[in-house]
Amino acid sequence: MSEFAANLKKLPGISHLAAINLLDGDGNVLATIENKPGSQGSLAVYNHLAQTYGAITPDAARKGVELFAEHATDAREHPGKHPNIDRLLALIDENKTLRTKHVFAL
Numbered sequence: 001m002s003e004f005a006a007n008l009k010k011l012p013g014i015s016h017l018a019a020i021n022l023l024d025g026d027g028n029v030l031a032t033i034e035n036k037p038g039s040q041g042s043l044a045v046y047n048h049l050a051q052t053y054g055a056i057t058p059d060a061a062r063k064g065v066e067l068f069a070e071h072a073t074d075a076r077e078h079p080g081k082h083p084n085i086d087r088l089l090a091l092i093d094e095n096k097t098l099r100t101k102h103v104f105a106l
Contacts, residue, residue, distance in 0.1 A: 017043060018034070019033060019035060020033050020102055022100060031087065045084075046064070046084070050100040055097050055098065056099075057091075
């Protein structure tokens with residue numbers, strides 16, 4: 001099992017979520033991470049960060065990069081391949097925070 005897969009097993013479940021919207025300071029939606037194959041790991045990480053830190057702060061982003069484990073290394077080597085990790089790295093570099101809005105599944 002990969003380190004990322006092991007990390008995911010420790011995070012809260014996401015079955016109650018349809019998505020998480022990432023918002024700028026003015027409340028504009030910058031990105032949406034949906035609960036669908038290919039993005040469920042990112043949704044779990046961002047959900048955990050939002051629950052733990054209240055927003056995706058630079059400190060939260062650092063923890064997120066740590067949770068993404070081997071995928072973070074790949075993201076650094078191949079910018080654009082992992083946009084949800086790229087976003088965390090940018091928040092760290094730019095010292096910015098994104099607010100989150102959970103979209104609950106019906």
